[in-house]
Amino acid sequence: MDASSVAARKQPVSWIVQLLEWTTADFTIRLSTGGFIPWGEKVFLARDLTYGALGELPTFEDGIDSQTTRANITIIPPDPTALAAVADRAHQRTLIQVWDATLDGDTGYLVGEPDLLFRGIVDFPRLVISETWEVVLECGTEESLLNEPNEDRRLSNPFHQSVWPGETGLAYVTGLGRKVYWRANTPAGTGGGGYSSGGGGGNSANQY
Template sequence: MQRVRLSGLLKLELRDGRTIRLCDGGWVPWASEKYIARDPTFGIIGSMEAFEEGVGDEVPAFSLTFLPASTAAAVDLAAPGMQGSRLRLWIAELDDLTGQIIGTPDQQFDGQMDQVRLVTGLRKRELPMTFVPRGERFFNSNEGNSLSPAFHKSVFPGELGEDNATGLSSAVAWGTEAQPGSNGAGSTVYPSAGWSNYANMVRTQLV
Protein backbone atom coordinates (compact mmCIF):
# COMPACT_ATOMS: atom_id res chain seq x y z
CA MET A 1 0.00 0.00 0.00
CA GLN A 2 1.33 3.41 -1.03
CA ARG A 3 1.90 5.85 1.82
CA VAL A 4 1.42 9.50 0.89
CA ARG A 5 2.39 12.60 2.86
CA LEU A 6 1.95 16.30 2.13
CA SER A 7 4.67 18.91 1.78
CA GLY A 8 4.52 22.65 1.27
CA LEU A 9 6.77 24.21 -1.38
CA LEU A 10 7.78 27.88 -1.52
CA LYS A 11 9.57 29.64 -4.35
CA LEU A 12 10.54 33.31 -3.96
CA GLU A 13 12.17 34.82 -7.06
CA LEU A 14 14.01 37.94 -5.91
CA ARG A 15 14.40 40.95 -8.17
CA ASP A 16 18.20 40.68 -8.05
CA GLY A 17 18.14 37.26 -9.76
CA ARG A 18 18.45 35.02 -6.69
CA THR A 19 15.77 32.44 -5.87
CA ILE A 20 14.75 31.01 -2.49
CA ARG A 21 13.26 27.48 -2.57
CA LEU A 22 11.97 26.09 0.71
CA CYS A 23 9.91 23.12 1.88
CA ASP A 24 8.54 22.23 5.30
CA GLY A 25 10.99 19.45 6.12
CA GLY A 26 13.96 17.62 4.62
CA TRP A 27 14.29 18.28 0.92
CA VAL A 28 12.07 17.75 -2.10
CA PRO A 29 13.14 17.48 -5.77
CA TRP A 30 10.74 18.92 -8.34
CA ALA A 31 11.08 20.19 -11.93
CA SER A 32 14.88 19.90 -11.88
CA GLU A 33 14.98 22.07 -8.74
CA LYS A 34 15.68 21.26 -5.10
CA TYR A 35 13.52 22.58 -2.26
CA ILE A 36 15.18 22.52 1.18
CA ALA A 37 14.10 23.18 4.76
CA ARG A 38 16.67 25.93 5.46
CA ASP A 39 18.24 28.36 3.03
CA PRO A 40 21.94 28.87 3.93
CA THR A 41 21.63 32.64 3.40
CA PHE A 42 18.05 33.60 4.14
CA GLY A 43 17.24 31.09 6.87
CA ILE A 44 13.80 29.56 7.48
CA ILE A 45 10.14 30.53 7.69
CA GLY A 46 9.07 31.34 11.23
CA SER A 47 5.32 31.65 10.67
CA MET A 48 2.82 31.73 7.83
CA GLU A 49 -0.72 33.04 7.57
CA ALA A 50 -3.44 30.51 6.86
CA PHE A 51 -4.91 30.45 3.35
CA GLU A 52 -8.42 31.79 2.88
CA GLU A 53 -10.75 31.80 -0.10
CA GLY A 54 -13.70 34.07 -0.68
CA VAL A 55 -15.34 36.72 -2.81
CA GLY A 56 -15.13 40.42 -2.02
CA ASP A 57 -14.35 43.89 -3.33
CA GLU A 58 -10.65 43.92 -2.44
CA VAL A 59 -7.57 41.85 -3.22
CA PRO A 60 -6.57 39.73 -0.19
CA ALA A 61 -3.03 39.89 1.15
CA PHE A 62 -0.92 37.04 2.45
CA SER A 63 1.85 37.32 5.02
CA LEU A 64 4.69 35.20 6.34
CA THR A 65 7.68 35.78 8.58
CA PHE A 66 11.25 34.92 7.63
CA LEU A 67 13.93 34.20 10.21
CA PRO A 68 17.03 35.27 8.23
CA ALA A 69 20.38 33.73 9.04
CA SER A 70 22.10 37.13 9.36
CA THR A 71 21.38 40.85 9.52
CA ALA A 72 22.97 41.26 6.09
CA ALA A 73 20.49 38.76 4.62
CA ALA A 74 17.61 40.57 6.34
CA VAL A 75 18.74 43.89 4.86
CA ASP A 76 18.93 42.30 1.40
CA LEU A 77 15.36 41.01 1.62
CA ALA A 78 14.05 44.31 3.01
CA ALA A 79 15.68 46.45 0.31
CA PRO A 80 13.19 48.65 -1.62
CA GLY A 81 14.33 47.10 -4.90
CA MET A 82 12.97 43.72 -3.80
CA GLN A 83 9.38 44.95 -3.90
CA GLY A 84 7.55 43.07 -6.63
CA SER A 85 9.53 39.83 -6.20
CA ARG A 86 7.37 36.88 -7.20
CA LEU A 87 6.24 34.34 -4.59
CA ARG A 88 4.57 31.00 -5.37
CA LEU A 89 3.33 28.36 -2.95
CA TRP A 90 2.26 24.76 -3.63
CA ILE A 91 0.98 21.76 -1.70
CA ALA A 92 2.58 18.56 -3.01
CA GLU A 93 1.84 14.89 -2.42
CA LEU A 94 4.97 12.81 -1.77
CA ASP A 95 5.52 9.10 -1.93
CA ASP A 96 6.69 8.35 1.60
CA LEU A 97 9.07 5.60 0.43
CA THR A 98 10.77 7.33 -2.51
CA GLY A 99 10.36 11.01 -1.55
CA GLN A 100 9.22 11.78 -5.08
CA ILE A 101 6.29 14.04 -5.89
CA ILE A 102 3.12 12.30 -7.05
CA GLY A 103 1.39 14.05 -9.94
CA THR A 104 1.48 17.85 -10.07
CA PRO A 105 1.60 20.02 -6.92
CA ASP A 106 -1.51 22.13 -6.26
CA GLN A 107 -0.67 25.84 -6.49
CA GLN A 108 -2.07 27.80 -3.55
CA PHE A 109 -0.74 31.31 -4.16
CA ASP A 110 0.95 33.36 -6.88
CA GLY A 111 1.76 36.90 -5.84
CA GLN A 112 4.35 39.60 -5.38
CA MET A 113 6.17 41.09 -2.43
CA ASP A 114 4.49 44.23 -1.14
CA GLN A 115 5.80 45.29 2.28
CA VAL A 116 8.66 44.13 4.49
CA ARG A 117 9.55 45.04 8.10
CA LEU A 118 12.71 44.22 10.06
CA VAL A 119 12.04 43.41 13.73
CA THR A 120 15.09 43.05 15.99
CA GLY A 121 15.58 42.52 19.70
CA LEU A 122 17.49 40.45 22.23
CA ARG A 123 18.35 37.22 20.40
CA LYS A 124 15.60 38.06 17.92
CA ARG A 125 15.66 38.89 14.21
CA GLU A 126 12.43 38.57 12.27
CA LEU A 127 11.31 39.74 8.86
CA PRO A 128 7.50 39.97 8.52
CA MET A 129 6.62 40.14 4.81
CA THR A 130 3.31 40.91 3.11
CA PHE A 131 2.47 39.61 -0.35
CA VAL A 132 -0.45 40.50 -2.62
CA PRO A 133 -1.79 38.63 -5.67
CA ARG A 134 -0.27 39.70 -8.97
CA GLY A 135 -3.68 41.08 -9.95
CA GLU A 136 -2.99 43.90 -7.48
CA ARG A 137 -1.14 45.66 -10.30
CA PHE A 138 -4.47 46.38 -11.98
CA PHE A 139 -5.26 48.72 -9.08
CA ASN A 140 -2.17 50.89 -9.65
CA SER A 141 -3.35 54.25 -10.99
CA ASN A 142 0.15 55.79 -11.25
CA GLU A 143 -1.33 59.21 -10.52
CA GLY A 144 1.30 61.93 -10.56
CA ASN A 145 3.91 59.99 -12.51
CA SER A 146 3.15 61.81 -15.77
CA LEU A 147 4.06 65.20 -14.24
CA SER A 148 7.32 64.15 -12.59
CA PRO A 149 10.62 65.28 -14.17
CA ALA A 150 11.90 61.68 -14.44
CA PHE A 151 8.81 60.41 -16.27
CA HIS A 152 8.72 63.50 -18.50
CA LYS A 153 12.32 62.89 -19.62
CA SER A 154 11.55 59.22 -20.32
CA VAL A 155 8.96 60.39 -22.86
CA PHE A 156 10.85 63.47 -24.12
CA PRO A 157 14.61 62.75 -23.72
CA GLY A 158 16.64 65.89 -23.07
CA GLU A 159 13.58 68.08 -22.48
CA LEU A 160 14.13 69.90 -19.15
CA GLY A 161 10.84 71.76 -18.85
CA GLU A 162 9.59 69.94 -15.77
CA ASP A 163 12.87 70.65 -13.96
CA ASN A 164 11.98 74.35 -13.98
CA ALA A 165 8.26 73.98 -13.28
CA THR A 166 8.48 74.97 -9.63
CA GLY A 167 6.03 76.86 -7.47
CA LEU A 168 3.08 76.09 -9.74
CA SER A 169 -0.41 75.60 -8.41
CA SER A 170 -1.20 73.18 -11.25
CA ALA A 171 1.74 71.58 -13.04
CA VAL A 172 1.40 70.94 -16.78
CA ALA A 173 3.84 68.73 -18.67
CA TRP A 174 5.75 70.64 -21.35
CA GLY A 175 6.01 68.91 -24.73
CA THR A 176 9.08 69.27 -26.94
CA GLU A 177 7.00 71.05 -29.58
CA ALA A 178 5.60 73.65 -27.18
CA GLN A 179 6.60 77.17 -28.22
CA PRO A 180 7.35 79.99 -25.73
CA GLY A 181 5.05 83.03 -25.57
CA SER A 182 5.79 86.01 -27.84
CA ASN A 183 4.95 89.70 -27.66
CA GLY A 184 5.53 90.25 -31.38
CA ALA A 185 9.06 91.54 -30.93
CA GLY A 186 10.74 88.21 -30.21
CA SER A 187 10.32 85.36 -27.75
CA THR A 188 10.80 85.74 -24.02
CA VAL A 189 11.07 82.79 -21.60
CA TYR A 190 11.01 82.96 -17.81
CA PRO A 191 11.70 79.36 -16.76
CA SER A 192 11.97 79.87 -13.02
CA ALA A 193 9.21 82.40 -12.42
CA GLY A 194 6.24 80.02 -12.62
CA TRP A 195 3.37 80.22 -15.11
CA SER A 196 1.32 82.77 -13.13
CA ASN A 197 4.18 85.28 -12.92
CA TYR A 198 5.15 84.59 -16.51
CA ALA A 199 1.60 85.31 -17.69
CA ASN A 200 1.57 88.60 -15.75
CA MET A 201 4.88 89.61 -17.39
CA VAL A 202 3.53 88.86 -20.84
CA ARG A 203 0.37 90.91 -20.17
CA THR A 204 2.50 93.82 -18.93
CA GLN A 205 4.56 93.80 -22.13
CA LEU A 206 1.42 93.79 -24.27
CA VAL A 207 -0.07 96.91 -22.61
Protein backbone atom coordinates in the same frame (compact mmCIF):
# COMPACT_ATOMS: atom_id res chain seq x y z
CA MET B 1 -5.11 19.85 -8.34
CA ASP B 2 -3.21 17.11 -10.15
CA ALA B 3 -5.19 13.83 -10.20
CA SER B 4 -2.27 11.67 -9.06
CA SER B 5 -1.61 14.05 -6.18
CA VAL B 6 -5.27 13.82 -5.10
CA ALA B 7 -5.11 10.01 -5.25
CA ALA B 8 -1.90 9.94 -3.19
CA ARG B 9 -3.54 11.96 -0.41
CA LYS B 10 -6.06 9.17 0.05
CA GLN B 11 -3.31 6.69 0.84
CA PRO B 12 -2.39 5.83 4.45
CA VAL B 13 1.10 7.27 4.14
CA SER B 14 1.53 10.60 2.37
CA TRP B 15 2.87 13.99 3.36
CA ILE B 16 1.44 17.36 2.42
CA VAL B 17 4.08 20.09 2.20
CA GLN B 18 4.43 23.61 0.86
CA LEU B 19 7.07 24.89 -1.53
CA LEU B 20 8.14 28.54 -1.75
CA GLU B 21 10.12 30.25 -4.49
CA TRP B 22 11.13 33.89 -4.20
CA THR B 23 12.89 35.43 -7.20
CA THR B 24 14.75 38.75 -6.98
CA ALA B 25 17.52 40.41 -8.98
CA ASP B 26 19.98 39.37 -6.24
CA PHE B 27 18.93 35.82 -5.42
CA THR B 28 16.39 33.05 -5.83
CA ILE B 29 15.30 31.31 -2.62
CA ARG B 30 13.55 27.93 -2.76
CA LEU B 31 12.32 26.66 0.60
CA SER B 32 10.01 23.86 1.71
CA THR B 33 8.19 22.71 4.81
CA GLY B 34 9.26 19.12 4.14
CA GLY B 35 13.02 19.05 3.83
CA PHE B 36 14.97 18.32 0.63
CA ILE B 37 12.51 18.16 -2.28
CA PRO B 38 13.56 18.03 -5.94
CA TRP B 39 11.02 19.22 -8.52
CA GLY B 40 12.28 18.98 -12.06
CA GLU B 41 15.50 20.99 -12.22
CA LYS B 42 14.65 22.87 -9.02
CA VAL B 43 15.55 21.83 -5.48
CA PHE B 44 13.67 23.10 -2.43
CA LEU B 45 15.36 22.99 0.97
CA ALA B 46 14.21 23.22 4.55
CA ARG B 47 16.93 25.81 5.14
CA ASP B 48 18.92 27.96 2.77
CA LEU B 49 22.44 28.21 4.19
CA THR B 50 22.71 31.86 3.17
CA TYR B 51 19.23 33.30 3.67
CA GLY B 52 17.56 31.09 6.27
CA ALA B 53 14.36 29.09 6.64
CA LEU B 54 10.62 29.48 6.43
CA GLY B 55 9.11 30.65 9.69
CA GLU B 56 5.42 30.71 8.90
CA LEU B 57 3.01 30.51 5.98
CA PRO B 58 -0.52 31.88 6.20
CA THR B 59 -3.79 30.29 5.17
CA PHE B 60 -4.21 31.53 1.64
CA GLU B 61 -7.69 32.91 0.98
CA ASP B 62 -9.33 34.80 -1.85
CA GLY B 63 -10.01 38.49 -1.45
CA ILE B 64 -13.49 39.80 -0.64
CA ASP B 65 -15.38 42.31 -2.79
CA SER B 66 -12.89 44.92 -4.02
CA GLN B 67 -10.03 43.47 -1.95
CA THR B 68 -7.35 41.23 -3.41
CA THR B 69 -5.51 38.35 -1.77
CA ARG B 70 -2.91 39.33 0.83
CA ALA B 71 -0.37 37.07 2.52
CA ASN B 72 2.28 37.51 5.22
CA ILE B 73 5.19 35.11 4.72
CA THR B 74 7.84 34.82 7.45
CA ILE B 75 11.50 34.05 6.78
CA ILE B 76 14.01 33.52 9.60
CA PRO B 77 17.51 34.65 8.50
CA PRO B 78 20.53 33.06 10.20
CA ASP B 79 22.52 36.27 10.82
CA PRO B 80 22.40 40.08 10.50
CA THR B 81 23.89 39.99 6.99
CA ALA B 82 21.13 37.71 5.76
CA LEU B 83 18.56 39.81 7.61
CA ALA B 84 19.67 42.92 5.73
CA ALA B 85 19.71 41.08 2.40
CA VAL B 86 16.22 39.61 2.81
CA ALA B 87 14.71 42.85 4.12
CA ASP B 88 16.20 45.05 1.39
CA ARG B 89 13.53 47.38 0.01
CA ALA B 90 15.00 46.83 -3.47
CA HIS B 91 13.05 43.56 -3.53
CA GLN B 92 9.72 45.37 -3.63
CA ARG B 93 7.42 43.94 -6.33
CA THR B 94 9.55 40.85 -6.85
CA LEU B 95 7.81 37.57 -7.62
CA ILE B 96 7.00 35.11 -4.83
CA GLN B 97 5.12 31.82 -5.32
CA VAL B 98 3.85 29.09 -2.99
CA TRP B 99 2.71 25.60 -3.98
CA ASP B 100 0.93 22.82 -2.12
CA ALA B 101 2.57 19.47 -2.82
CA THR B 102 2.14 15.79 -1.96
CA LEU B 103 5.06 13.53 -1.08
CA ASP B 104 5.18 9.78 -1.18
CA GLY B 105 5.62 8.70 2.44
CA ASP B 106 7.99 5.86 1.51
CA THR B 107 10.26 7.56 -1.03
CA GLY B 108 9.93 11.22 -0.08
CA TYR B 109 9.48 12.19 -3.73
CA LEU B 110 6.76 14.38 -5.18
CA VAL B 111 3.59 12.72 -6.39
CA GLY B 112 2.03 14.51 -9.35
CA GLU B 113 2.40 18.24 -9.90
CA PRO B 114 2.31 20.73 -7.02
CA ASP B 115 -0.78 22.94 -6.86
CA LEU B 116 -0.18 26.71 -7.00
CA LEU B 117 -1.57 28.30 -3.83
CA PHE B 118 -0.28 31.82 -4.23
CA ARG B 119 1.45 33.90 -6.89
CA GLY B 120 2.14 37.44 -5.86
CA ILE B 121 4.59 40.24 -5.35
CA VAL B 122 6.41 41.47 -2.26
CA ASP B 123 4.85 44.70 -1.05
CA PHE B 124 7.22 45.51 1.81
CA PRO B 125 9.27 43.70 4.48
CA ARG B 126 8.56 44.04 8.19
CA LEU B 127 11.17 43.20 10.83
CA VAL B 128 10.34 41.28 14.01
CA ILE B 129 13.18 41.33 16.55
CA SER B 130 12.76 39.07 19.59
CA GLU B 131 14.52 35.83 20.52
CA THR B 132 14.99 35.36 16.79
CA TRP B 133 15.27 37.75 13.87
CA GLU B 134 12.37 37.42 11.50
CA VAL B 135 11.42 39.14 8.28
CA VAL B 136 7.70 39.20 7.51
CA LEU B 137 7.14 39.71 3.80
CA GLU B 138 3.82 41.45 3.30
CA CYS B 139 2.69 40.29 -0.13
CA GLY B 140 -0.16 40.99 -2.49
CA THR B 141 -1.21 39.58 -5.80
CA GLU B 142 -0.19 41.13 -9.09
CA GLU B 143 -3.87 41.92 -9.64
CA SER B 144 -3.76 44.27 -6.64
CA LEU B 145 -1.92 46.78 -8.85
CA LEU B 146 -5.17 47.28 -10.73
CA ASN B 147 -6.66 48.83 -7.60
CA GLU B 148 -3.95 51.44 -7.23
CA PRO B 149 -4.90 55.02 -8.08
CA ASN B 150 -3.14 56.50 -11.08
CA GLU B 151 -3.00 60.20 -10.24
CA ASP B 152 0.63 60.22 -11.37
CA ARG B 153 -0.18 58.99 -14.88
CA ARG B 154 -0.80 61.63 -17.51
CA LEU B 155 -1.04 61.84 -21.28
CA SER B 156 2.06 64.02 -21.53
CA ASN B 157 5.53 63.90 -22.97
CA PRO B 158 7.35 63.68 -19.58
CA PHE B 159 5.24 60.75 -18.36
CA HIS B 160 5.39 59.06 -21.77
CA GLN B 161 9.18 59.21 -21.73
CA SER B 162 9.31 58.01 -18.12
CA VAL B 163 7.79 54.76 -19.42
CA TRP B 164 9.51 54.67 -22.82
CA PRO B 165 12.76 56.66 -22.48
CA GLY B 166 13.78 58.40 -25.71
CA GLU B 167 10.43 57.84 -27.42
CA THR B 168 9.46 61.36 -28.51
CA GLY B 169 6.07 60.63 -30.06
CA LEU B 170 4.38 63.16 -27.76
CA ALA B 171 7.15 65.75 -27.74
CA TYR B 172 5.51 68.07 -30.28
CA VAL B 173 1.86 67.08 -29.87
CA THR B 174 -0.48 69.95 -29.05
CA GLY B 175 -3.67 69.81 -26.99
CA LEU B 176 -2.22 67.76 -24.15
CA GLY B 177 -2.76 70.42 -21.53
CA ARG B 178 -6.17 69.09 -20.60
CA LYS B 179 -6.58 66.90 -17.55
CA VAL B 180 -6.83 63.22 -18.52
CA TYR B 181 -8.45 60.75 -16.10
CA TRP B 182 -7.26 57.16 -16.11
CA ARG B 183 -9.70 54.49 -14.89
CA ALA B 184 -11.78 57.16 -13.16
CA ASN B 185 -14.91 59.13 -13.98
CA THR B 186 -14.40 62.71 -15.10
CA PRO B 187 -15.68 64.88 -12.22
CA ALA B 188 -19.01 66.54 -12.95
CA GLY B 189 -18.81 70.14 -14.08
CA THR B 190 -15.20 70.02 -15.29
CA GLY B 191 -16.17 70.84 -18.85
CA GLY B 192 -15.14 69.21 -22.08
CA GLY B 193 -12.16 67.37 -23.36
CA GLY B 194 -9.96 64.51 -22.42
CA TYR B 195 -10.40 60.82 -22.25
CA SER B 196 -12.97 59.45 -19.84
CA SER B 197 -13.49 55.93 -18.58
CA GLY B 198 -17.21 56.52 -18.38
CA GLY B 199 -19.80 58.57 -16.61
CA GLY B 200 -17.93 61.90 -16.69
CA GLY B 201 -19.28 65.27 -17.64
CA GLY B 202 -17.10 65.95 -20.68
CA ASN B 203 -18.28 67.39 -24.00
CA SER B 204 -18.41 64.42 -26.35
CA ALA B 205 -17.61 66.67 -29.32
CA ASN B 206 -14.15 67.26 -27.88
CA GLN B 207 -13.41 63.63 -26.98
CA TYR B 208 -10.63 61.86 -28.90
